Amino acid sequence: MSFLRGSENYVWCTTSVLGKGATGAVFQGVNKNNGEPVAVKTFNQLSHMRPHDVQMREFEVLKKVKHENIVKLLAIEEEQEGRGKVIVMELCTGGSLFNILDDPENTYGLQEHEFFLVVEHLTAGMKHLRDNNLVHRDLKPGNIMKFINEDGTTTYKLTDFGAARELQEEEQFVSLYGTEEYLHPDMYERAVLRKPVGKSFGATVDLWSIGVTLYHVATGQLPFRPYGGRRNKETMFYITTKKASGVISGTQTTENGPIEWARELPSHCQLSIGLRKIVTPLLAGLLEVDPHRIWTFERFFSEVQTVTSTTQVHIFHVNKAASIKVIFYFGNKVLREIGVNFSNFNQVRVE
Incomplete structure (x- = not known):
């Protein structure tokens, strides 16, 4: 059985897996013409079972965006042997932010200068999406890639637009996407707890996911942690919906035990004390569940400008x-x- 697969201009090996998701996988490949290394996203049978307009949405989104903080689209080609379309993208050799946080040296979060980079680049990528009326709907460290430039500097880039779609700020959607730990509580209630809640969702659900992501990057931990993790879904929902405004983390350390709430970043955080005092209100604003207090994207972009312009x-x-x-x-x-x-x-x- 051959592990090599290809399209007109690219070839990849199915043993060189860069990442896997529910609807497909990403492999490392090369350009047949010049040997340039690339990342190739292929789609599985589950993906092909989705409505045609949903399948095409990721292709259309990628064609629409062009920004240094979004992974660059190189080509959309037909895979040989009629397996369907593949997406060819630039290869980010630094790996995903999730894998970076998994390194032992980052157990307590990224160093301050690297945290600044993530905040600045993630925000710039998100601003480009909003300028194009797009919502990502699956923001998390696993979908933020580290690109090493020729001069050795780092650029973080958003990737995986399988859940993305066009959405005006005042529009709503009802479909469910995302990863449990990073889901807005309203989406968590329907997608994870399976409750028939008659709610629709707006573009601001991305802000909650950004808040969880930035807390994870700053501390090496998720902000909301029920005892037993994913198996304790009701407690997870309780923590995220019952927390007071301004609380940025809630942890349960024993089975059926009390929730330890915090309004500050933990002492092991790698950020300086001064920066923490600026970042904490930003996290509190992003992790807001009160519909009357939820931030707009304009507020988020403005607050990040303050953090990054120190x-x-x-x-x-x-x-x-x-x-x-x-x-x-x-x-x-x-x-x-x-x-x-x-x-x-x-x-x-x-x-």
Whole structure:
């Protein structure tokens, strides 16, 4: 049995698996003409059983988006032997953010500079989607890829648009997609608990998934953790829907035990104390279930601008023989100069 499969211009090996999902798999392949390494997404029988317009949706979304923080589409081709269409994309050699978080060195979350990159790049990719009236519906670390540029720098890119669709901000949808731990509670209630709730969902469900993802990236852990994980689905729903506004995590450490709520990031988090004080309100806003308090995308983009436009000054405190970090930010303006009047700044955070 041959493990090689191909299309007109590409060939891939089914033993070189980059990722698998419910409707297909992604393999590493090469361009037959120039040997360029690529990623090839193929689709299984379950995918082909979906309505034709749903099958075509991912192709149409990928044709519509073009941004440095979204995995680049190279081609859509017909696989040989009539197996259907395949999607050929640029290869992100750094792997998925999920695999990166799985590394022992990232047990307690990413280092501060890397966290900044994820926030900035994820937000830029999401802004491009919203500018094109698209909703992703399956945001999670497994769908954020690390691309290593020729100069050695890193770019994080959104991928897997199998659940994506066009949706205006005020529009609603009723179909269910996503991954349990990252699902908005309203979707979790229908998709996981199977309750016949007469609710529709808006584009802002992506914001909840971003909140869970960023908490995971900052701490190495999921924010809402019932004892026993996925098998304790009712408790998971209880944690996400009963938490007070401003609470960013809820953990149950014993069977049927109490929930430990937290409004701050855990002490083991790799972010500096100053940055945590700026990031925590961002997480609290994203992980909001009160319909009257739910953020808009405009609010999210504005708040991220504040987080990513901070200026950090490293100071050595001679009397204490200690290195401290001072974080400055002024509204939503980017501050890149140190030679300014400090009294003009809104807030100063010190580590």
